[in-house]
Amino acid sequence: MTLSYRPGDSLAHRLDPRTKLGFQVAFAAAAFAHTTPQGLVALTVVAFVVLRASGVAAREALVEYRFVFPFLLAGPLISSLTLGAPWVRWEAGVESLLASYRVVLVLLVSAAYLRTTPVRDSRAAIQRVVPGKAGRLLGTGVGFVFRFLPVLQADLRRIRDASAARLGDQRGLVERMKLVGVSGLARALSRADRFALALRARCFAWNPTLPPLSFSRADVPVVVGSAGLLLWAVL
Template sequence: MTLTYRPGDTLAHRLDPRTKLFVQAAFALAVFARTGPRGLAAFTALVAGILLAGRVSPADALRGFAPALPFLVVAPLARTVVLSPAGSALPVGVDPAAAVEPALASYRVLLVLLVSATYLRTTPVRESRAAIERVVPGRLGRFLGVGVGLVFRFFPLLLADLRRVREASNARLGDRRSLPDRMRVVAAAGVRRAFARSDRLALALRARCFAWNPTLPELRFARRDYPAHCLGVALAASAFL
């Protein structure tokens, strides 16, 4: 499942995108500064509240970040494998205690991804671009805003293309091939579709007279944004206290 914007009337939908970006950045800063089990337990409860504020299912969020999850699982497992000294009966040993710190780091990344999922699900692409261009002034801000807008629109299409290629390959008994062959077929078809979509995107931008300074939606802070700002300030301050 691809994490894209869905219209709604939740608290997270009604917040200003600049507020959500600030809280997201402050949360990432705080969660990597507070690495103990007690701090992670508090951040887990906070993430549950953030998901509830946007009515985002944790299962949907995890499915949206499915390509990154294997890396979060493999990293702690890889740290448990240690090379034994020369002359030992077993050349490779297992040290479960070595996986504790990588497992905590993977869990911190997972919490940040869940917060990001709420932002992606509750924020339109145009509002994200407007927020970035207002936070970062000048041509650099416009460049970053355009980049974010294109990535948010283009990346889900690429994932959908890869999923369709894999399903079509399996329908043609491609699942009976070896893993390298399946990876080669899906990757080659995915690259071809990515270049084709890039050509169509460039043509569409020229046809629509792409401009660096389009009319973006007006952003305005409301009263409901101030408690969220206080939460962001508290999270950022907790990283330095």
């Protein structure tokens, strides 16, 4: 199931999107400032609390982000190898592995945001935080990505399933990657053309009427927690 917004009544659904954006920034800052086993254990607990509060299963989020795991695992492997004696530097490999793990934690928190925040609310939050044309451009870009990326993921999944149904899974790895890559790129270009036509047909505007946003009591502990994470990152 693609990670995208689903209506719900969880705690994360009731939060203002600005609160959730601020928490993501604070969590990422803490993760990059405390890439130690102790720090990552504490942040793991926080990440799973966030997933629980948003109604997202950790397994589902990890499955959706599986395409980044080969790159995250390749980093520690490459970092630990040398061209001469002692051939393997375990300290460098462990350090790179911790850095990769912090990326996984940040992705889990972002999965909770995607599942609990409508695209229009994300755009409204960004345009209220970043004023002027820069905010409108950034908000529009984020809205396009949030709408377009799940569609592309679904297209790639259908291409892969169709290839497997035609015994494509018996081909070599390089040939399978080429088939899915070329077909996916062609589908993405076609989607982009239709997307641009749809924007023109709907008289796309830079300054639409955005949904109203308001903070509530539920935002208070999250804001306090975000401030605590930022303070922890600085100190």
